[in-house]
Amino acid sequence: MAQLQPVRGTHDLLPEDARRHRRVEEIAFDIAGRYGFGEIVTPIFEFTEVFSRTLGEMSDVVTKEMYSFTDRSGDSITLRPEGTAAVARAFISGGLAQQLPLKLFYRGPMFRHERPQKGRLRQFHQIGVELLGVEGPEADVEVLALAAHILDALGLKDKVTLELNTLGDGESRQDYRRALVDYFTVHRAHLSEDSLERLGRNPLRILDSKDEGDRAVVAEAPLLADYLNDRSRHFFDSVQAGLKALKIAYQLSPRLVRGLDYYDHTAFEFTTTALGAQGTVLAGGRYDGLIGQMGGPSTAGIGWAAGVERLSMLFAGPVPAERPFVVIPMNQPLAALSLTERLRRAGFSVDQGFSGNLKKRLMRANRVNARAAIILGDDEWARQAVAIRDLDAGSQQEIPLDALEAHLAQFR
Ligand code: ATP
Ligand code: MG
Numbered sequence: 443m444a445q446l447q448p449v450r451g452t453h454d455l456l457p458e459d460a461r462r463h464r465r466v467e468e469i470a471f472d473i474a475g476r477y478g479f480g481e482i483v484t485p486i487f488e489f490t491e492v493f494s495r496t497l498g499e500m501s502d503v504v505t506k507e508m509y510s511f512t513d514r515s516g517d518s519i520t521l522r523p524e525g526t527a528a529v530a531r532a533f534i535s536g537g538l539a540q541q542l543p544l545k546l547f548y549r550g551p552m553f554r555h556e557r558p559q560k561g562r563l564r565q566f567h568q569i570g571v572e573l574l575g576v577e578g579p580e581a582d583v584e585v586l587a588l589a590a591h592i593l594d595a596l597g598l599k600d601k602v603t604l605e606l607n608t609l610g611d612g613e614s615r616q617d618y619r620r621a622l623v624d625y626f627t628v629h630r631a632h633l634s635e636d637s638l639e640r641l642g643r644n645p646l647r648i649l650d651s652k653d654e655g656d657r658a659v660v661a662e663a664p665l666l667a668d669y670l671n672d673r674s675r676h677f678f679d680s681v682q683a684g685l686k687a688l689k690i691a692y693q694l695s696p697r698l699v700r701g702l703d704y705y706d707h708t709a710f711e712f713t714t715t716a717l718g719a720q721g722t723v724l725a726g727g728r729y730d731g732l733i734g735q736m737g738g739p740s741t742a743g744i745g746w747a748a749g750v751e752r753l754s755m756l757f758a759g760p761v762p763a764e765r766p767f768v769v770i771p772m773n774q775p776l777a778a779l780s781l782t783e784r785l786r787r788a789g790f791s792v793d794q795g796f797s798g799n800l801k802k803r804l805m806r807a808n809r810v811n812a813r814a815a816i817i818l819g820d821d822e823w824a825r826q827a828v829a830i831r832d833l834d835a836g837s838q839q840e841i842p843l844d845a846l847e848a849h850l851a852q853f854r
Contacts, residue, residue, distance in 0.1 A: 451556075451564025461761045462754045463567070467549050470569045470592045470748075477588045479547040479571050484528040486551065490518040496527040496704055496736060498644060507554040509564075521553035525570045525747055526704075526729065527736075533574060534738035542575030542741065549750070561720030561752050570726075570747035574733070577742040579677055582708045582728060583684030585744055589724055590690045592748075593712060596757045602712045602723060605695035606682070609646075609706050609727070610666060610674035618669035619645055629659045649699045665696045674707065681708055700725065704732040708744065717752055724748035766791040767850060768807040770800060771818045778818050781828075781843075785816075788847050792816075807833060813853050816846075 448454060455463050471481070490510050497504050509521040522528050525548050538544060549569045556562060571588060573581045586604070593602055609615060622645045630638060634653040641648065649660055670678070685692055692710075700709050709727035717723070726746025734740035767790055771778030778794065785792045793810055795803035800817070807815050817829040822840055830849065831838045841849045 449564070451558035453563065453565075457763070458761075459754070461763060462757065463750055465761045466596060466750055466753045466757055467567075467569055469595050471547060471549065473592050473595055474547040474571055474588060477545065477584065477591075479545040479573075479588070482529060482532060482546040482548050483550070484522075484525070484532050484548065487519050487521050488528055488531060490520040492527050492531045492736075493520050493523060496530070496732060497524070498647070498704070501647065502556075503554060507556050509553045509555055523552055523554045525550075525552070525568060526572060526732070526743075526745055529572050529745075530733050530736055530738070530743070533733060533741070534736060538574075539739045539741065543581075544572075544574040546572045546574070548572075559718075559720065561717050561749070561755065563751060567750035568747045569750055569753075570745060572743055572745035574741055574743045576744075577730070579680035579684060579708075581742070581744050582681045583688065585726065585746060586681075586685060586710065587688050587690060589712060589726075589746055589748070590688075593724070596753060597759060598714075598723075598753075598756050601716055601756055602714050604690065604692040605698050605711050605713055606685075606692045607695050607698040607709045608666070608670065608674060608678040608681075609699065609709050610670045611677075611706055612731075614666070614670045614674045615646070615706070617671075618664070618666045621664045621669060622646065622648075625663050626659065632656075632659050646699055649697055660697065663697075667696050677707055700727050704729040704735065706730055710746070712748075714756060716756060720752060722749075723752045723756065763811070764791050765811050765813040766793040767814050767816055767853075768793045768795060768803070768810070768812040769816045769818070770795055770803045770807070772800070772823075773820055774818050774823060777823070781816070781818070781846075785847070785850070790847075790850055804831075804833075814850070 493508060494504050503523045508523055511519055513519045529546055529548060550567060551565050552568050553565050555564055558564060571585055573585050593599060623641065626633060626641050626645055626648060632655055634651065634656050637648045637651055637653065637656050648656060651657065651660065698709055698711060705727040707728040711722045712724040713721045714723055715721065724746055728744040730742045732743060769778050769782045769792060782792050782794050793812065795806045804815060812833055814833055815831040817831060819829050822829050827840050827842045828846065829838050830841050
């Protein structure tokens with residue numbers, strides 16, 4: 443059965459990986475809760491237009507990476523490649539405009555058909571946030587503070603750099619776009635085929651190209667910063683003032699643009715040098731035009747998403763499983779069964795060796811890293827008691843059954 447392998451670019455999270463993955467998500471979710479973000483869960487698939495009409499027809503995601511198929515009803519369906527368009531769709535179809543401002547957190551699998559590498563999968567997971575309905579730069583500062591806080595809590599403060607840029611408002615980008623088209627037209631001989639196509643439709647996208655020839659041309663391209671109007675410049679200044687007030691370190695990255703079409707003003711990435719070519723762990727920006735463009739009420743928005751696999755690889759600390767107690771019967775299997783269940787209901791994590799002699803069961807207790815063994819020896823049992831063996835200290839003690847919970851609590 444050659445097919446009994448995961449599909450290329452997908453992976454199983456075996457228990458240890460799954461624990462780490464879950465810990466990363468929980469730390470993020472917990473901190474997001476402190477900032478007032480509540481969870482939203484959208485479907486894993488959407489109508490294809492939700493993504494194709496919003497991410498931009500020239501984006502890598504739409505042109506090369508979407509998992510799209512026609513379902514049995516003849517609808518074109520796409521496995522979600524990212525969260526923001528799906529959340530915006532949910533905002534519109536759920537009529538959430540009455541509840542602004544809204545702070546939403548999501549987590550879950552995303553799907554992109556790209557070339558798998560370390561830190562680059564076809565099914566990966568993101569955590570992300572969206573703050574909807576706040577036009578002012580306070581929102582940008584808050585979602586950036588949240589991102590920095592989560593990365594700090596994961597112990598990544600010294601491993602990541604916040605790179606910051608502004609894409610300005612529509613007017614600024616129009617002026618800039620003209621300058622870019624002029625510049626790239628002069629250098630068109632050195633551009634990749636993809637970028638030549640982008641030149642007509644979305645020249646800004648060329649700035650995000652990963653092609654080496656393109657990158658050499660991009661290195662000398664005009665900078666958006668030189669085309670910002672007053673409003674855009676003032677907005678960006680305010681975002682930076684907020685970051686400084688919160689002592690959040692950042693680097694200005696004048697060539698940072700985001701890969702998707704719907705961004706304006708603030709754009710940012712937290713990058714690392716620790717993951718080879720997959721240097722971006724968390725990325726986002728402001729997208730005031732998105733919801734209106736999708737047919738909803740014009741609504742400001744800003745958010746980010748982070749790859750959980752990349753965060754997990756950077757998150758160094760071990761994530762040990764909870765250490766259980768193990769119940770070992772000598773001759774009272776049913777009593778052991780009900781004692782095990784009693785302790786679980788009292789809130790303890792309790793495992794039961796299912797078979798074998800004392801030695802074998804103790805070996806298994808060590809394998810699951812048990813904290814102590816609760817041994818139902820015949821003599822103790824006759825006295826309504828059990829023997830507790832502390833598996834770290836190697837010592838053993840008789841404890842009356844009615845004092846058992848209180849005694850086990852001391853191991854916590
Ligand atoms: P990249 O430049 O690495 O392709 P991107 O710009 O496509 O990233 P975003 O769409 O901004 O990425 O997604 C946000 C985050 O999701 C990324 O910073 C990364 O951590 C994670 N991510 C994106 N694509 C993948 C993938 N194929 N596998 C694993 N993680 C991913
Ligand atoms: Mg990508």
